Amino acid sequence: MSVQSMKSEQADRAELERFRAGVVAALSSLQAPAFDGYWVDHVPTLQRWQQTLFEAGLVGVAYPEQFGGRGLTPLHQAVVDEEIARHNLPTPIGGPGLDVAGLVVVRHASPDMAERLIPALLSGRELWSLGFSEPGSGSDLASVSTTAHRDGDDFVVNGGKIWTGFAAYSSRLLLLARTNVDVPAHRGLSLFVVDMKTDGLTKSTVHEMTGEPDAERTQFYRLTFSDMRVPASAVVGELDRGWEYLLGALSGERGLYILRRHAELRAQFTTLLQAFDINDLSPGQLEDVARIDVLLQVLHAQSESTVARALEHPGESLPEDSADKLFFAFVDQELHHLAIDLLGAYRGTQEMTPSGADAHKLSINYLYSRAASIYSGTDQVQKNIIATRKLGFPRV
Amino acid sequence: MSNSLHALVGLLDDALGAEDDVRPRLDDSALMLLWAGWAGVAGEALSDGDSARRVFETVGRRLAPIPVREAYVADAALGGSGDRQVVVGGLQQLDAAVGTLSSGKVTGVVELVPFADLAYEIVVHVQGDSESAIVSVPRDQTSVHVDRMRTYDECGRPCRVVFDGASGVILAEGPDEVDRLIGLMGSRNRAALASEAAGIAAAVVDQSVRYAKHREQFGRTISSFQAVQHLLAGAWARSHTLAASSDRVWRLRESSGIDGDRYATIAYLYVCRELLGVVETAIQVHGAIGYTQEKPLHSYLKRALTLIGAAGEQRDLLVEHGRAVVGGARSHVA
Numbered sequence: 193m194s195v196q197s198m199k200s201e202q203a204d205r206a207e208l209e210r211f212r213a214g215v216v217a218a219l220s221s222l223q224a225p226a227f228d229g230y231w232v233d234h235v236p237t238l239q240r241w242q243q244t245l246f247e248a249g250l251v252g253v254a255y256p257e258q259f260g261g262r263g264l265t266p267l268h269q270a271v272v273d274e275e276i277a278r279h280n281l282p283t284p285i286g287g288p289g290l291d292v293a294g295l296v297v298v299r300h301a302s303p304d305m306a307e308r309l310i311p312a313l314l315s316g317r318e319l320w321s322l323g324f325s326e327p328g329s330g331s332d333l334a335s336v337s338t339t340a341h342r343d344g345d346d347f348v349v350n351g352g353k354i355w356t357g358f359a360a361y362s363s364r365l366l367l368l369a370r371t372n373v374d375v376p377a378h379r380g381l382s383l384f385v386v387d388m389k390t391d392g393l394t395k396s397t398v399h400e401m402t403g404e405p406d407a408e409r410t411q412f413y414r415l416t417f418s419d420m421r422v423p424a425s426a427v428v429g430e431l432d433r434g435w436e437y438l439l440g441a442l443s444g445e446r447g448l449y450i451l452r453r454h455a456e457l458r459a460q461f462t463t464l465l466q467a468f469d470i471n472d473l474s475p476g477q478l479e480d481v482a483r484i485d486v487l488l489q490v491l492h493a494q495s496e497s498t499v500a501r502a503l504e505h506p507g508e509s510l511p512e513d514s515a516d517k518l519f520f521a522f523v524d525q526e527l528h529h530l531a532i533d534l535l536g537a538y539r540g541t542q543e544m545t546p547s548g549a550d551a552h553k554l555s556i557n558y559l560y561s562r563a564a565s566i567y568s569g570t571d572q573v574q575k576n577i578i579a580t581r582k583l584g585f586p587r588v
Numbered sequence: 589m590s591n592s593l594h595a596l597v598g599l600l601d602d603a604l605g606a607e608d609d610v611r612p613r614l615d616d617s618a619l620m621l622l623w624a625g626w627a628g629v630a631g632e633a634l635s636d637g638d639s640a641r642r643v644f645e646t647v648g649r650r651l652a653p654i655p656v657r658e659a660y661v662a663d664a665a666l667g668g669s670g671d672r673q674v675v676v677g678g679l680q681q682l683d684a685a686v687g688t689l690s691s692g693k694v695t696g697v698v699e700l701v702p703f704a705d706l707a708y709e710i711v712v713h714v715q716g717d718s719e720s721a722i723v724s725v726p727r728d729q730t731s732v733h734v735d736r737m738r739t740y741d742e743c744g745r746p747c748r749v750v751f752d753g754a755s756g757v758i759l760a761e762g763p764d765e766v767d768r769l770i771g772l773m774g775s776r777n778r779a780a781l782a783s784e785a786a787g788i789a790a791a792v793v794d795q796s797v798r799y800a801k802h803r804e805q806f807g808r809t810i811s812s813f814q815a816v817q818h819l820l821a822g823a824w825a826r827s828h829t830l831a832a833s834s835d836r837v838w839r840l841r842e843s844s845g846i847d848g849d850r851y852a853t854i855a856y857l858y859v860c861r862e863l864l865g866v867v868e869t870a871i872q873v874h875g876a877i878g879y880t881q882e883k884p885l886h887s888y889l890k891r892a893l894t895l896i897g898a899a900g901e902q903r904d905l906l907v908e909h910g911r912a913v914v915g916g917a918r919s920h921v922a
Contacts, residue, residue: 465917478910479903485913486861486906489854493836494829515825578824579817583797588814 204503211268215275218248224281231285232409235319235361238285242316250276251284252314255298259310267502270448277455280463288357289313289320293366295441296383300429309364309385321388323353323367323415324438331573333368334378334435338417340369342424347371347384349392349420359395359413362388367422372432383434384426392420402559440509442568448502449568450495450516457520457527458488460557464531467549473534480530487523494519511582514574521564521571528554528561592633593642599625600650610884612653612742620706623654623673631671634660637838644780645834648787651887653743655703657780662711664772665722665759674724677701677712677749679777680897682770685715693753694725704747705734711759712751713770720766725756740890775849778899779837782855785863785895786834789827792870792888796820799874799883816873823869826862833858853905860902863892 225241227234245251246260254269255261262268276283284290294313298306312318329335338351349369356365365386372380386393398412399405429437461484473481498516531554532539542552565571579585603622604610614622634640640660647656655675662674677698678686687696694714704710709724710732725732731754737746760769797820800811810816833855841848867889871878878885896902 462917465914468914470911470914473910473914475907478914479906480910481913482857482906482908482910483861485909486854486857489851490829490833490858493851493855494832496836496839497832512828515828518822518825519829572818575818575821575825576814578821579814583811583817583820583824585797585800585811585817585820588812588817 201500201503205499208267208271208499208503211264212271212275215250215272216279218250219275219279219281222248222281231282232360232403232407232411235285235358238282239316239319241282242284242286245276245284246315251286251316252290252294252310255294255310255314259298259306260314261310265502265506266448267499267506270451270502273452274455277452277459280459283452284316285358286313286316286319288322289362289364289366292322292438292441293320293364296366296428296437297385299440300383300433300437301385305385305425305428312363318363319358319361321356321358321362321365321413323356323365323386325355326352327354327414331570334381336368336370336381338367338369339373340367340371340382340384340422342371343421345424346421347424347427349384349386349417349422351417353415353417354398354412356395356413356415357411359388359415360409364388365393365415366428368434368438371434375432378435380432381434381438382431383428383437384422385428386420386422386426390420390422392418394418401562402556448498450491450498450520453520453524454488454491454495457491457524461485461488461527464527464534464549464554467545468534468547472547477534480533484523484527484530487526491520491523511578514569514577517568518571518574524561524564528558532558592629593639593646595629596626596633596643596646596652597650600646600652604650604653610651610887612651612887614653616706619654623703623706626654626656627659627671627673630656630659631668637842640780641783641834641838644783645787645790645831648784648789648891649791650787651743651791651884651891653745655707655745657777657784658702660780661773661777662709662724664776665711665769666724672709673707674709674711675701675703675707676773677704677710679773679899681900682713682774682777685713685720687712687714687751689714689716689721689723689756689758692755693731694723694751694756695753697748697750699737699748700746701749702747703745704749705736705745710749712756713766716761719762721758721762722760722766722769723756723758725751725754729754731755739894741894742887743891744894771849774899775841775852778852778856779841779848781895781899782830782837782852782859783834785859785892786827786830788888788892788895789823789830789863789866792867792885793820793824793827795883795885796823796870796873803875810873819869819873823866823873826866830859830862830866853909856899857902857905857909860896863896864889867892 222244225237227237242251249262250272252261253264253272254266257263294310297309313320324333326336326338328337340347340349365388367384367386368381369384370380371382394416395413397410398414400411403410494516501512535545535549535551535554538545538551540555545551580587599622603614603618604612633643658675659672661679662676663672666674686698687694698712707727709726711724714721714723731752733750735748737748739746760766800816800820801809803810837852837855840851871885874883874885877883
């Protein structure tokens, strides 16, 4: 790094810290909603919380000002997310829509479409779902088989999606579908903004392991499209370029997530330790506690190098992002192994322990930690990215 | 690259050959020449955090067979910056006195002192009649006996030192001043170790990636097998984290000394956790040749074995740190 770019990085860091101070001040003046239990049962409350955050200028800060954002960078948004987590406040419920769908729309859709859709997305008035993965297309997303055939002014969609979050509440779906079978797989895909009430769209629950077995509402849904008609005006940007649009947004999602995850995991670790008395812990457990603290501090070190990278290469997706993802997933799972160890015989129950630890919440967090090495690209996908893009190995 | 770091790399190039074929075994006269050469540029090379990080990463990457870290630590007590040919006795557990001080004479035995047979002075923590002290003892006196100890670590050169009423210069006396110096030396040691380990991890991953692209089995390079790719991608990710941790140590030391000292212990504990695994993965990727001395990997592994105990035993430090972490969390509640 040249002396000039080092100075520039220092100036950018100083600006970022001033911004952070403003975020902290704004957050401290807000009243967060209190609720018990699983978040899927409190969606309207969490939508109001997003509205509160939006009015404080803390949602969509990287979105253009004309759509209700602040015109700043994804790094600024990452700092907001980090501080929300550090203050143990609920994250904006519109997350997937904000982090991926909205960015695709503002970058690639017509200004009319963006102006019509984005303000409601930012304020939390409308939630969005993402329709990308399919039962047969998980890590290999480019192989999606849901089709959209042109028929007059419409496209007719057939197929199905899975792992679609928020489907019980969302107003819109960003749908990835195949519009051209005569080109290589990743070139024949398009993105559509679909009204969730469209005829031909049905949804059914997929019960995640953290939910109740007979829950009416769940985190994930399976969507089925049977001759669903979508107007041609719902296509985002140009036809057949959906893969390219999506990749840019998804890589952004992965790149700076480490800041927020570090803060969330640190908060979870502190809460965990507060539930146990030091005299109840064996020397072996004290060692384990120390090991997790070491991992969290090193995760913080790695998030700092991520900030430096984001300042030097704004908006770029780099293989180092995959190293971040691997590491915070690992720390997450190690932390929750400690949690279930400290819970003793109460692990897996939905009770309070005699010492006052919430075994229900800690058990849910443990179960959720198993998803850390799967969501946003599995560990194996991250290693493929490093192997090919960083180490120069051939694609397998 | 600064001029002084460039000079270090030049010295190592001349003495050791190419990085891919590191041979850290040098005869005594070559070692003294290399150490003296380094001492001439150390002051400038270690004058700021970023330069020091690069120096110690280079020391690790190139398996520098001279006590760059140990001299840097000793100079914390002497008030210099690593430019003297001095080492520390009992560096692995600095808070334990290794001998006694009576009527200005040092008596005691200390083992595993790197390069004590080539150093001009040896800094030790001793117990006086009423209070402890840090003393610098010149080696070249009849009351100091130094024997080489055997080791697999080609860069370590551990020695057994017997002080038999040796004269020395008192650098610090009394609990406050002794604790202060021990803190300074310990922090320097752990910070340097974090960077040395990052250099080792980067070197073995680089060498393994090159090897995987060249080595053919079943009619193709082993880098085309996903099992090998994932081993190395994981090792690279871990080396990336070791580098980020090394970077943070020196940044914090520059901006906030106390935080830097605290984080140095964290970084060292992370080294203890990860370093062996990265080198072991590199050996695994090399297969049978990795188990031999045909490739330099065995030297890195043996070096790593020494480094992970060079600033205290992991288990002891973890229990102590665990108590502090739980205590801190509880007091936060109160």
